[in-house]
Amino acid sequence: MNWRIPLADVDFDGDEEEAVSAVLRSKWLTMGEVTQQFEKDFSKLTGIEHCMAVTNCTAGLHLAMVALGVGAGDEVIVPSLSFVATANAVRYTGAKVVFADIGGETDLTISSQSIERRITERTRAIIVMHYAGYACDMDAVIKIAREHGLYVVEDAAHALGGALNGKSLGSWGDIGCFSFFPNKNMTTAEGGMVTTNDDELAKKLGLLRSHGMTTLTWDRHQGHAWSYDVTELGYNYRIDEIRSALGITQLKKLARNNERRRELTEEYGRELEELTSSVLVPFRGHRGSSAHHIMPILLPEGSDRAVVMDKLKERGIQTSIHYPPIHLFSYYRRENDSANLKITEAIARRELTLPLYPGMSSEDVSYIVNCLAETLGSDQ
Numbered sequence: 329m330n331w332r333i334p335l336a337d338v339d340f341d342g343d344e345e346e347a348v349s350a351v352l353r354s355k356w357l358t359m360g361e362v363t364q365q366f367e368k369d370f371s372k373l374t375g376i377e378h379c380m381a382v383t384n385c386t387a388g389l390h391l392a393m394v395a396l397g398v399g400a401g402d403e404v405i406v407p408s409l410s411f412v413a414t415a416n417a418v419r420y421t422g423a424k425v426v427f428a429d430i431g432g433e434t435d436l437t438i439s440s441q442s443i444e445r446r447i448t449e450r451t452r453a454i455i456v457m458h459y460a461g462y463a464c465d466m467d468a469v470i471k472i473a474r475e476h477g478l479y480v481v482e483d484a485a486h487a488l489g490g491a492l493n494g495k496s497l498g499s500w501g502d503i504g505c506f507s508f509f510p511n512k513n514m515t516t517a518e519g520g521m522v523t524t525n526d527d528e529l530a531k532k533l534g535l536l537r538s539h540g541m542t543t544l545t546w547d548r549h550q551g552h553a554w555s556y557d558v559t560e561l562g563y564n565y566r567i568d569e570i571r572s573a574l575g576i577t578q579l580k581k582l583a584r585n586n587e588r589r590r591e592l593t594e595e596y597g598r599e600l601e602e603l604t605s606s607v608l609v610p611f612r613g614h615r616g617s618s619a620h621h622i623m624p625i626l627l628p629e630g631s632d633r634a635v636v637m638d639k640l641k642e643r644g645i646q647t648s649i650h651y652p653p654i655h656l657f658s659y660y661r662r663e664n665d666s667a668n669l670k671i672t673e674a675i676a677r678r679e680l681t682l683p684l685y686p687g688m689s690s691e692d693v694s695y696i697v698n699c700l701a702e703t704l705g706s707d708q
């Protein structure tokens with residue numbers, strides 16, 4: 329399909345091509361200086377001390393669970409309104425996923441009251457997800473976690489560049505996980521970063537990322553070591569130098585691109601208010617500073633979302649849904665027959681995600697909002 333306005337778009341130019349070519353010419357393809365530089369740059373941008381590049385965010389979430397000692401018999405509280413990977417990472421360890429509800433129409437992030445109601449003596453950790461790049465109520469989440477002795481992991485796949493009270497999203501909990509999938513705010517194709525300010529956890533995550541081996545190919549190539557021990561059951565969740573080169577280049581564009589996302593989100597907000605007052609725009613005036621990853625709206629109660637999406641498609645506009653709630657997927661229904669997630673279910677039915685990417689123009693925003701207003705007008 330040739331969209332007039334796709335849902336998302338990557339910002340690549342000659343810089344990415346040159347960075348990748350330089351790695352290919354060097355013939356050192358994985359676990360080397362380029363990845364170390366990417367991690368250093370990421371650390372500088374987020375202010376998080378230990379940043380470890382991994383295969384993807386899902387691998388990072390899995391490593392986070394393993395590093396925190398989560399396993400069979402444990403429960404981890406997770407928002408149902410997220411990408412399925414947030415919950416899958418818990419299941420990989422044999423632990424049980426306990427789904428929490430979201431705040432409401434204006435705040436689609438996890439509800440701290442809902443978290444509190446789901447804590448049992450088996451609860452080990454909470455995973456929060458900064459939906460669309462908007463901060464969860466981290467003061468409340470951290471307070472609950474401290475009171476009950478729970479770990480906090482941030483699925484920050486939407487949130488790179490976002491902050492709350494001047495502190496980067498991803499740096500509030502014990503571990504943060506970022507994604508560089510092509511539709512995220514920056515991309516390395518596949519790729520992710522797992523982060524922590526805790527030295528012990530960093531050591532563990534580093535080992536687990538690379539087979540549990542105490543020295544790496546790079547150290548041996550450098551002549552720093554010639555053998556190794558294996559001290560943990562690790563994985564191969566490493567990134568490679570080609571992707572890290574993309575990451576270094578993309579990081580340089582992040583601030584500018586996030587600023588453009590912010591401007592476009594504001595334009596959307598203003599025009600939606602003017603033309604389609606029946607549409608609700610969540611997160612207006614939300615706490616913290618968002619990474620503006622996506623543009624979610626809530627359609628009026630009772631409107632047929634599939635029809636709206638089809639009509640926008642006819643005009644060349646790609647839209648999406650964030651998300652079908654995880655607890656309603658067949659696999660998770662088998663696990664969780666009694667999840668009481670009324671707000672998530674009611675809001676997920678009305679959610680529609682409009683295109684948002686830095687290369688969009690203000691005319692694109694106007695075109696989309698006009699098409700949406702027409703569609704809703706003829707629908708009602």
Ligand SMILES: *Cc1c(COP(=O)(O)O)cnc(C)c1O
Pocket residue numbers: 384385386387410411413414457483485486506507508509519520
């Ligand atoms: C994209 C995404 C992931 C998974 O990221 P990958 O890098 O593709 O593994 C996890 N959680 C959320 C909320 C995401 O949006």
